[in-house]
Amino acid sequence: xxxxxxxxxxxxxxxxxxxxxxxxxxxxxxxxxxxxxxxxxxxxxxxxxxxxxxxxxxxxxxxxxxxxxxxxxxxxxxxxxxxxxxxxxxxxxxxxxxxxxxxxxxxxxxxxxxxxxxxxxxxxxxxxxxxxxxxxxxxxxxxxxxxxxxxxxxxxxxxxxxxxxxxxxxxxxxxxxxxxxxxxxxxxxxxxxxxxxxxxxxxxxxxxxxxxxxxxxxxxxxxxxxxxxxxxxxxxxxxxxxxxxxxxxxxxxxxxxxxxxxxxxxxxxxxxxxxxxxxxxxxxxxxxxxxxxxxxxxxxxxxxxxxxxxxxxxxxxxxxxxxxxxxxxxxxxxxxxxxxxxxxxxxxxxxxxxxxxxxxxxxxxxxxxxxxxxxxxxx
Amino acid sequence: xxxxxxxxxxxxxxxxxxxxxxxxxxxxxxxxxxxxxxxxxxxxxxxxxxxxxxxxxxxxxxxxxxxxxxxxxxxxxxxxxxxxxxxxxxxxxxxxxxxxxxxxxxxxxxxxxxxxxxxxxxxxxxxxxxxxxxxxxxxxxxxxxxxxxxxxxxxxxxxxxxxxxxxxxxxxxxxxxxxxxxxxxxxxxxxxxxxxxxxxxxxxxxxxxxxxxxxxxxxxxxxxxxxxxxxxxxxxxxxxxxxxxxxxxxxxxxxxxxxxxxxxxxxxxxxxxxxxxxxxxxxxxxxxxxxxxxxxxxxxxxxxxxxxxxxxxxxxxxxxxxxxxxxxxxxxxxxxxxxxxxxxxxxxxxxxxxxxxxxxxxxxxxxxxxxxxxxxxxx
Numbered sequence: 001x002x003x004x005x006x007x008x009x010x011x012x013x014x015x016x017x018x019x020x021x022x023x024x025x026x027x028x029x030x031x032x033x034x035x036x037x038x039x040x041x042x043x044x045x046x047x048x049x050x051x052x053x054x055x056x057x058x059x060x061x062x063x064x065x066x067x068x069x070x071x072x073x074x075x076x077x078x079x080x081x082x083x084x085x086x087x088x089x090x091x092x093x094x095x096x097x098x099x100x101x102x103x104x105x106x107x108x109x110x111x112x113x114x115x116x117x118x119x120x121x122x123x124x125x126x127x128x129x130x131x132x133x134x135x136x137x138x139x140x141x142x143x144x145x146x147x148x149x150x151x152x153x154x155x156x157x158x159x160x161x162x163x164x165x166x167x168x169x170x171x172x173x174x175x176x177x178x179x180x181x182x183x184x185x186x187x188x189x190x191x192x193x194x195x196x197x198x199x200x201x202x203x204x205x206x207x208x209x210x211x212x213x214x215x216x217x218x219x220x221x222x223x224x225x226x227x228x229x230x231x232x233x234x235x236x237x238x239x240x241x242x243x244x245x246x247x248x249x250x251x252x253x254x255x256x257x258x259x260x261x262x263x264x265x266x267x268x269x270x271x272x273x274x275x276x277x278x279x280x281x282x283x284x285x286x287x288x289x290x291x292x293x294x295x296x297x298x299x300x301x302x303x304x305x306x307x308x309x310x311x312x313x314x315x316x317x318x319x320x321x322x323x324x325x326x327x328x329x330x331x332x333x334x335x336x337x338x339x340x341x342x343x344x345x346x347x348x349x350x351x352x353x354x355x356x357x358x359x360x361x362x363x364x365x366x367x368x369x370x371x372x373x374x375x376x377x378x379x
Numbered sequence: 380x381x382x383x384x385x386x387x388x389x390x391x392x393x394x395x396x397x398x399x400x401x402x403x404x405x406x407x408x409x410x411x412x413x414x415x416x417x418x419x420x421x422x423x424x425x426x427x428x429x430x431x432x433x434x435x436x437x438x439x440x441x442x443x444x445x446x447x448x449x450x451x452x453x454x455x456x457x458x459x460x461x462x463x464x465x466x467x468x469x470x471x472x473x474x475x476x477x478x479x480x481x482x483x484x485x486x487x488x489x490x491x492x493x494x495x496x497x498x499x500x501x502x503x504x505x506x507x508x509x510x511x512x513x514x515x516x517x518x519x520x521x522x523x524x525x526x527x528x529x530x531x532x533x534x535x536x537x538x539x540x541x542x543x544x545x546x547x548x549x550x551x552x553x554x555x556x557x558x559x560x561x562x563x564x565x566x567x568x569x570x571x572x573x574x575x576x577x578x579x580x581x582x583x584x585x586x587x588x589x590x591x592x593x594x595x596x597x598x599x600x601x602x603x604x605x606x607x608x609x610x611x612x613x614x615x616x617x618x619x620x621x622x623x624x625x626x627x628x629x630x631x632x633x634x635x636x637x638x639x640x641x642x643x644x645x646x647x648x649x650x651x652x653x654x655x656x657x658x659x660x661x662x663x664x665x666x667x668x669x670x671x672x673x674x675x676x677x678x679x680x681x682x683x684x685x686x687x688x689x690x691x692x693x694x695x696x697x698x699x700x701x702x703x704x705x706x707x708x709x710x711x712x713x714x715x716x717x718x719x720x721x722x723x724x725x726x727x728x729x730x731x732x733x734x735x736x737x738x739x740x741x742x743x744x745x746x747x748x749x750x751x752x753x754x755x756x757x758x
Binding site (some may be wrong): 022027028029041106124127128185186187188191192193195196198199200202203205224225228229232235237240241243244245246253254256257258261262263265268269272285289292293295324 | 381406408506507517554564565566567569570571572574575577578579581582584589600604607608611614616619620622623624625632634635636637640641643644647648653664668671672674703
């Protein structure tokens with residue numbers, strides 16, 4: 001519980017839901033006849049509607065990015081360190097919009113929602129969604145909120161991919177794209193890790209072909225394994241070493257498989273179990289596929305320079321030295337292509353020991369650079 | 380099938396089994412009252428028994444390291460590229476001994492063997508074994524074969540750990556330790572990956588608490604997942620990228636979860652399925668724990684220099700630039716400690732794109748350096 005809400009917090013916030021009845025044609029070929037998106041806003045939209053910032057979430061993220069839902073909340077939104085009065089995304093300056101993407105499990109239309117065609121939850125019948133689909137659905141949310149052009153679209157990891165896609169799909173509707181700890185597309189190794197996570201879920205007998213809800217089951221073991229393997233890729237080897245090393249859970253080796261020997265095992269199991277109790281298995285599958293499929297240059301003969309030529313936004317890219325999920329080299333691929341396409345681009349590689357997770361953490365150099373870039377944005 | 384056995388092959392070989400009736404006290408506190416080890420030998424032991432080389436296998440290895448069991452074999456032993464006439468471990472020079480470790484599933488006493496106490500397979504009741512236990516059991520095999528001192532003990536990965544342990548446990552019985560792509564102990568990240576693999580097996584309903592044999596079941600899904608996640612760590616990001624990139628299985632994205640989109644997914648599933656049909660789940664658990672627990676410096680207040688002071692062997696260490704499972708930095712930890720302990724040590728870091736798997740491959744620079752070192756060994 002926040003004993004008191006500090007002056008740099010957006011304070012108590014409440015989500016809203018926007019319903020859309022115009023059909024949305026998806027990349028997979030299927031059409032959502034109608035859908036809804038849950039979102040939060042922080043700050044005030046100015047009269048010209050020129051100060052709006054869109055926050056795009058990553059794999060397991062959601063709309064609740066900043067502030068508290070109640071005084072009983074133990075934790076604020078997932079990016080509270082970067083969104084608020086005086087913070088990098090300064091709510092004294094910007095009107096911030098943060099949504100849960102289509103296919104999510106936090107209130108937007110997704111596998112947990114009722115499928116009007118069957119009267120049951122979609123489950124595995126929910127259509128596969130792509131980063132492009134999300135961007136189109138976000139554009140309609142912008143229309144609904146009276147935002148013709150975002151001052152900035154901002155995201156880390158899979159969120160950064162959405163910011164990049166915005167600059168390609170809607171070049172006139174975005175002035176700045178802030179792309180953090182991201183990549184122009186997944187590598188074979190990235191896809192391989194996602195595939196292990198998916199197979200863990202798909203092979204859990206309680207997944208029931210994706211219709212576990214009807215059986216009152218949850219594929220917790222599969223979700224737990226998926227999260228464990230994901231979590232390893234979010235942390236650097238160094239960060240894991242510094243945090244756990246080879247510390248034992250109970251001072252001595254126990255020579256059995258059921259108890260926990262090392263602290264790192266205990267931590268991973270906890271992370272996996274906690275996640276399996278709050279995240280939907282079908283959403284996890286959808287999100288990993290959206291990651292795998294993201295490849296904007298594919299339509300341009302794998303030429304990322306040509307792909308980005310259409311963009312009109314200015315770009316800010318940031319990466320973290322020990323991030324091995326989306327290493328600095330992946331950000332530099334984007335930077336190089338943007339430079340060759342003659343775009344304005346700022347790039348900062350931040351020394352940080354925390355791996356991919358760094359983008360969520362209040363690392364002073366990162367927060368400072370992020371604030372400096374955002375402060376420059378004319379509204 | 381080998382159409383003809385080439386001159387640099389050890390040719391057709393047959394395993395033998397050695398039975399031991401003296402009890403073996405294990406690090407876990409339990410005692411094996413009797414046990415057997417399956418092994419192969421290549422080359423001829425000289426009159427002084429001074430030319431014997433012990434091969435130690437890695438996680439999923441076994442005794443069949445070189446040659447063929449029959450003319451119908453499609454593949455030779457797992458290290459055939461390095462063992463044979465004129466090869467780095469030259470069987471014109473050396474008498475090579477290669478065994479399956481205790482707890483293995485290829486013919487030595489292990490979880491698949493009959494537990495005399497119950498009349499059923501050991502399964503999960505097989506005691507946990509450590510690298511030290513293996514070295515003690517290998518010393519008894521040496522006694523049996525009339526080998527008082529190994530010219531060299533050689534191994535990659537977990538095999539390298541055994542070579543290192545030999546130099547500590549039996550300093551008078553080993554003249555050279557060849558430690559390839561190895562580490563003085565696992566990092567938190569290494570342990571984390573092993574823990575994911577173990578949880579995948581333990582959570583497979585067909586694991587049945589480790590007594591699946593009695594139910595005529597095999598925890599194939601768990602083994603498959605364990606192998607998939609392991610396999611990612613054996614290959615470098617670059618090697619995966621070069622081999623698969625983002626190549627699609629069927630020319631286009633399929634927007635479903637059950638078919639395979641990318642080649643790398645197909646490859647991983649194949650590797651996992653193939654493995655699950657030939658490896659024992661309890662053995663996999665035991666081998667990963669032996670890896671986790673290996674930490675010879677733990678008994679010396681984490682001082683690797685002091686740990687290695689007792690050693691009398693000369694050392695050869697090799698590592699591979701893109702190996703991120705046991706990176707060159709891990710080998711250098713051993714090299715630095717050996718130098719500080721005033722031991723003779725040769726170290727080579729080999730440029731190779733193949734990641735950890737490189738130690739199994741006929742990479743010219745590696746093969747050449749390996750041969751040069753082994754040629755120097757006086758017999």
